[in-house]
Amino acid sequence: MTIVKPAPKARASTETRTLTIRDDSTGETYVLPVEDGAIKASDLAKIPGGSDGAGLLTYDPGFMATAAVKSAITYIDGDRGILRYRGYPIEELAERCSFLEIAHLLLGGELPAEEELARWQDEITHHTFIHENIKKFIDGFRHDAHPMGILMSTVAALSTFYPEAKRIADERARRSQIVRLIAKMPTIAAFAYRHAAGLPYVYPDNDLSYTGNFLNMMWKTTELKYDPDPVLERALEVLFILHADHEQNCSTSTVRVVGSSRSDPYSAVAAGIGALYGPLHGGANEQVLRMLEDIGSVDRIPEHIERVKKGELRLMGFGHRIYKSYDPRAKLIKTIADDVFAVTRRSPLLDIALELEKIALEDEYFVSHKLYPNVDFYSGLIYQAMGFPVEMFTSLFAIGRTPGWLAQWEEGLLDPDQRIARPRQIYTGADLRHVD
Ligand code: ACO
DSSP, rough: OOOOOOOOSSOOOSSOOOEEEEEEETTTEEEEEEBBBBBOHHHHHSBBBTTTTTBOOOOOGGTTOOOHHHHHHHEEETTTTTTTTEEEHHHHHHHOHHHHHHHHHHHHHSSOHHHHHHHHHHHHHHOOOOOHHHHHHHHHOOTOOOOHHHHHHHHHHHHHHHHGOOOOTTTHHHHHHHHHHHHHHHHHHHHHHHHHHHHHOOOOTEEEEEEEHHHHHHOOOOOOOOOHHHHHHHHHHHHHHHHHHSSSSSHHHHHHHHHHHHHHHHHHHHHHHHHHHHTTTTTTHHHHHHHHHHOOOGGGHHHHHHHHHHHHHOOOOOOOOOOOOOOOHHHHHHHHHHHHOOOOOOOOHHHHHHHHHHHHHHHHHHHTOOOOTTTHHHHHHHHHHHHOOOGHHHHHHHHHHHHHHHHHHHHHHHOOOOOOOOOOOOSSSEEEEEOO
């Protein structure tokens, strides 16, 4: 029997769990330690017999069962519909905190005390302006450029404005870039919209809250001072909170992977924005709206459901890699929708969404596949009621997710276990051959 020895434990554990693997081709038995519910892939690799003569690999497209990091930021229990940031339930945070408190919590591990919060807000507020050259840069995009394309490129371009961002080992330099990214993301997103709409840019108003100022940069026209509607301001704030982190999702993993090569945070976050852009991730809220518009009326829902069941389409805003009972964010968002629609016009698409949800939740296909509405199902309707064009939806997600990306980026950098990300492959191509 070969023992693959356990690595020293970071934390004392009261029980030692092991996994015994028998290789039927050799009759050899291997005992692998199980720590935190995982075996180490490097222990598995000590077992000979991999495809290229090396050790055994796991084949895991989409990382369905691979933990690549240890993280103390966000806890999710997908079966029970639980989401916590740094231990706090999302429901309590959404009800009682501001977005900047959440950013502080995700990044530093604790909710800020009153004075700390005042300093943190002040710091973020004083970095909301962008260099005038960035405005010129945004001006260069076509009038119909997608805001996510503008956001991604402009965030990447920020690295050229702050060369000290490369000093990722310097805590103060890291902190400066974190503040800048959180502060400037709404400004860039709003400027991208104003550019597409052919409207003049509106500069940040430092008297307003983080979210109030974003609404100001989006919507201010000729009034001397923009006065955000408090219900809409709070609703958007809660939406930002609900999007602030979601552990190792596609965009966050991208940020970590890029960060693992020690590039600057602007480049890492720009890559994360690229990942978020896709219709299976943050782009889904845009797709939900388009799907509801395509369906057009309640009586056409059964036809749409049939096409989904035949595999011709996916029901956008349904399903989640992790949540298999319900998405707690979707539940909270549904309650926000009521507050928002009390202020704005009720979206005519809401009836279609409600009926679609009702039918899908009763339908055998969706029940057996454990498909429930996710965070994106209702958020698009709220954004639309607030006046945001559909193309802006994913940028709103990106603003909310920025503190999470940065917290995860920094955690990855400071984790001594982490190495440059470099997955393995199983080669399936041609064997050696020669040019005739
Ligand atoms: N509509 C119809 N069927 C679906 C859907 C859906 N929305 N989602 C999954 N399924 C089906 C698949 O066809 C598959 O069926 P099969 O086993 O019979 O072949 C099964 O459920 C499993 O689907 P996968 O794609 O393997 O599930 P995965 O965990 O990889 O995908 C994902 C999760 C990408 C979110 C998927 O549910 C989806 O495409 N949803 C629609 C897009 C969406 O709303 N994305 C937003 C997610 S939330 C976020 O990113 C913030």
